Amino acid sequence: MGKVTPLRRRLSAAGLRAVATASGLLLLLGGCGVIAETDARNTGSSAAVPVPAAPVPTPTPIPTPGKGPACPELRCTSITITGDMLVHTQLWQQARADAAAAGRPGYNFVPLLEGQRRYIGSSDLAICHQETPVANPEGPFSAYPSFNVPPQIITASKEVGYQACTTASNHTIDRGTEGLLRTLDALDAAGLKHTGSYRTEAESKEILMLKTPAASVAVIEGTYGHNGQVPEYPWLVDELDPAVMIAKAIRARALGADIVLGVMHAGDEYASEPNAQQQDVAHALVDSGQFTMVYGHHTHSVLPIENYKGTWIVYGLGNGITELSPWYVVNNEGLLVRAQFSQNSAGAWRASDLAWAPSVIVRDPYRWCSVASDAPQGVCASPAADAQTHQRTQAVVESMGAAAAGAHELLITKDK
Structure with a gap:
């Protein structure tokens, strides 16, 4: 026994x-x-x-409506995106004057961006586009055609609520690898996440994953070129290659991304419609089934919004900030877009609301200003000029059927 x-x-x-x-x-x-x-x-x-094990109860999803419009499902999240942060001489002169007015040394870009704060605060995540490299805090600075701008624009972006920025553009390597690295260091120091340019080859293979209370969001970017320059290493800056972007999106899904954003830095400057490259790349990304939304910048003008096979494509956000151009009125205008995504009972995420707000840059002093119908900042340039900007922006935004597909103006004063 x-x-x-x-x-x-x-x-x-x-x-x-x-x-x-x-x-x-x-x-x-x-x-x-x-x-x-x-x-x-x-x-x-x-x-x-x-003994039969007790049945494990199915966890009940925690209601997470997120910020922004009323959530049509149990869980939602909202993301705000804006166009190029393009700092010219006039803007850093304004930032220096604003710092001096507050009794501070250096450069203060927060007043320039202040009008965006209310919009950013109405979303769970806000992503900017840092168009150019930054210099050391005291300079020397330079504007077009080879930018090297005050890094205080990055700390101001963080101050008004942005959590991340894309960095791949035709100006990313204006100041070579050194300028690229300096920009990434400044973003890190400010606590802003970033993607589009990298310090190492290993880092270039990583995917930016951002968390909101309800979802995991991946951001994948690419630029059409570098103004004839060649990066010191091929992995320094993400290129606009749909096959590479789709492969990254597949990896992002495997890593747990609920929402994947495709970002294009491309197009014809001052245009009012997307070019063939933009449409081909955007449609390829959507056709892959891996992207939840696609958006772009670079043209320094607002471009249409399209609903392609149920997926939103925002072709061009115009300028987030810029100087006033005496030649191209569209250069002075921009688009802020807030997209709400909701998770259905099957677990899939989709865009449940897409809203846009037109903006303009004004001067004396230089400020970003919303010309949305509810005029949250009051009159920007003048009642007549604001109305013209609004009309021009709306006509372009809706020229590819966006309104019929459900895109609408964002009236921030009417938000819950």
């Missing part, structure tokens, strides 16, 4: 507690997780029968 263990010895000495049932005896072996059933007609044998 073998050696009797101490546990068996104690059980034999104490006896087994028996409970009579209609069909036999259930011998309860306390703490063992097994019930031994003995037939009343044959008390000399027993067979171990596993």
Whole structure:
């Protein structure tokens, strides 16, 4: 029979507690997780029968409506995107004046961006586009055609609420690898996440994953070129290659991304419609089934919004900030877009709301200003000029059927 263990010895000495049932005896072996059933007609044998595990309750998703419009499902998240942060000489002169007015040294870009804060605060995540490299805090600075701008634009972006910025553009390597690295260092120091340019080849293979209370968001960017320059290493800046972007999106999904944003830095400057490259790349990204939304910048003008096979494509956000151009009025205008995404009962995420707000840059002092119909900042340039900007922007935005597909103007003063 073998050696009797101490546990068996104690059980034999104490006896087994028996409970009579209609069909036999259930011998309860306390703490063992097994019930031994003995037939009343044959008390000399027993067979171990596993106790069925208690059913594990299906976890109930926690309602997470997110910021922004009313959530049509149990879980939603909203993302705000804006166009090029393009700092010219006039803007850093304004930032220096604003710093001096506050009794501070250096450059303060927060007043320039302040009008965006309310919009950013109405979303769970806000992503900017840092168009150019930044210099050291005291310069030297330069504007077009080879930018090297005050890094305080990055700290101001963080101050008004942005959590991340894309960095791949035709100006990314204006100041070579050194300028690229300096920009990434400034973003890190400010606490802004980033993607589009990289310090190392290993870093270039990583995917920017951002968390909101309800979702994990991946951001994948590419630029059409570098103004004839060649990066020191091929992995320094993400290129506008749909096959590469789709491969990254597949990896992002495997890593747990709920929402994947494709970002294009491309197009014809000052245009009012997307070019063939933009449409081909955007449609390829959507056709892959891996992207939840696609958007772009670079043209320094607002471009249409398209709903392609149920997926939103925002072709061009215009300028987030810029100087006032005396030649191209569209250069002075921009588009802020807030997209709400909701998760249905099957677990899939989709865009459930897309809203846009037109903007303009004004001067004396230089400021970003919304010309949305609810005029949250009051009059920007003049009532007539604001109306013209609004009309021009709306006509372009809706020229590819966006309104019929459900895109609408964002009236921030009407938000919940």
